[in-house]
Amino acid sequence: MSAPTLRRGTLGTADIAFFVISAAAPLTVMAGVAPIAIMLGGIGAPVGYLLAGVTLAIFAIGFTTMSRHVRSGGAFYAYITRGLGRPVGIAAALLAMLGYNGMEIGVYGLLGSTTADTAHALWGIDIPWLPVSLAGLLLIWYGGFRSIDFGAKVLGVLLVAETGILVLLAGGVLLDGGADGISLASFAPGHVLVPGTAAVLACAFAAFTGFESTVIYRREARNPDRTVPRATYIAVAFLGLFYAFVVWTVIQAFGDADVVRAATTDPGGLFFSAITHYVGSWAADLMHILIVTSVLASLLAFHNAINRYGLALAEEGVLPAALGRVHPRHRSPYVAGLAQIVLGAVIVIGFAAAGADPYAQLLLWVNTPGMLGLMLLQLLAAIAVPLFFRRFAHGEGRFRTVVAPVVAAVLLAVAIFLVTDHVDLFSGASTTVNTVLVSLVPAVFLTGLALAYRLKRDKPEVYARFAAEPSPPDPATAPAAPASTTV
Structure with missing residues (x-):
């Protein structure tokens, strides 16, 4: 047996x-990070999200x-x-585990x-954060333990709810006409080409983290050659469009002349103030609750991605x-999921035992190397595309296999530089801590290279089959021309 x-064939x-x-x-990204983007980049902040999306x-x-x-x-x-x-x-496999974890x-x-x-x-009422985080670990374990279609249904409901409250806010602002009437000044070059735009771009790229994880679900997708690209x-x-639209409407809520002052005065309350004024206090209360469910949805989505990476490795x-x-x-990678939850519990309890702040230290310090690691993986993947297609005959166009990947690699390299240069925006830490956080990414990558050469020497059979195509191939998903393996 x-x-x-x-x-297989479960996800559309x-x-x-x-x-x-x-x-x-x-x-969470809009209510928690967008005010900082407005504060740093002014009313041209929405364009930063569009540029990151492009x-x-x-x-x-x-x-x-x-x-x-x-x-x-194995995705990336x-x-x-x-x-x-x-x-x-x-090395990229280890970096992916660092990034997603x-x-x-x-x-x-x-x-x-x-x-x-x-x-x-x-x-x-005041409640301690640690019991909540530990309860969250149990909830996410259960969500990952259940079947993938169960997770998709849960995330579908939660995503509709969190985007719905933002649409409600936007609708209230636009129907009311905003503070000073509806303005398109945010998209004028004079408001986009300002020194703070670099910081906005750093915030914007961070807001897309994890979008490439579509390919992780290839084995569970229906007709993956179509569903995976479409989902991506x-x-x-x-x-890209939703972020830019929501940020623009919040700017309209306060007016071009006053929004930067409002964001600087109370960044954490900017969205709550706007929805209270334009929709009602009940909507602000609902937004508070939906931010919690938004965080839970993000945790479950990342947990499922990590489990599948662990399974593949x-x-x-x-x-x-x-x-x-x-x-x-349930057909879930339940052992990998349990291991990931144990790792999470160890780190969460470790930070709590050290008296760390759950937001300023646990969130920001752990997220920062994760975000940089995933961005570096995107850059390496972009570089890999033209090198892959030059090795065998295929029917793909030159724009898809050479031009777009090269342009993407250049743009991603610039994005990594911007994020690294403004890393204090994400970590909120000292120069020493930032140096350690950024250095973790190349350190893990170099550790992966060392592991590769050790596998090649001590376990050549493991090394030889690493990232090999599944055998026998699935006729429904087999490529038109055979891909060569690398050595």
Whole structure:
């Protein structure tokens, strides 16, 4: 009797898009980060989100084209391996684990702090953050333990709720005409080409983190050659346009002349003040609750992505084989999920024991290297695309296989520089702490290179099959021309 596997043909385009958009946590990003973007970049801040969206859409062209030829469940590291070789691919695998775990585990601090803030704002009670974060770990474990379609349904409901409250805010502002009438000054070059735009771009790129995880669900997707690219483009387009639209409407709520002052005075309360004035206090109360559910949705989406990375690396022989077990009923990578929850609990409890602040330290310090790690993976994947396609005959166009990936690589390199240069915006830490946080990314990558050469020497069979195509191939998803393996 064969071992159970992930449930194939389960996820449609909308399901995968829900996972990706939920990971980005639109409500949390808007209410928590957009005021800082306005404060730093002025009324031209919405354009920063559009520029980030365009850059990632260009990246998605080559990335999704390559997805038709790479059927491995390893997502980023499989793509990088095919283009840049196994040593870089193995290093990328470790970097992916740092990136996705960093983006998820830090958010347990945000869950604790936002829940505490919500309880205080709505009911005037003070609750400690640690029990909330630990309860969140249990909820996310259960969500990941259940089948992938269960997770998709949960995320669909939560995503509709959190985007709905932002649409309600925008509608209230536009119907009322804003503070000084509706203005398009945000899109004028004079308000976009200002020194603060670099900082806005750094905030904007961070708001898209995790959008590329569509390919992680390839093995569970229906007709993955179509659903994965569609979900990727939908996620990028939705996030870019929606972020820009919401930020622009909030600027209208306060007026071009006053919004920067309002954001500087009370960044955390900017969205709540706007929705209270234009919709009502009941909507502000609802927004408080939906921020908590937005954080939970982001945690579940990242948790599912991490589980599938762990499963893939266990199947490769890089991680312990036990992590590759799939639940016979729910068809979920439940052992990898449990291991990830244990890791999260250790880190959360460690920060609490050290007396750390759940937001300023657990969230920001753990998220920062995670975000930089995922951005570096995007850059490596963009570089890998043209190198992959030059190795064999294929029917893909030159724009998709060369021009778009090269342009994306240049733009992503600029984005990484901007984020690194403004890393204090994300970490809120001292120069020493920032140096440590940024240095974690190259340190993990170099550790991965060392692991690759050790595997090649001590476990050549594991090294040789790393990121290999599944065998036998699935006729429904096989590429038109055979892809060569790298050495």
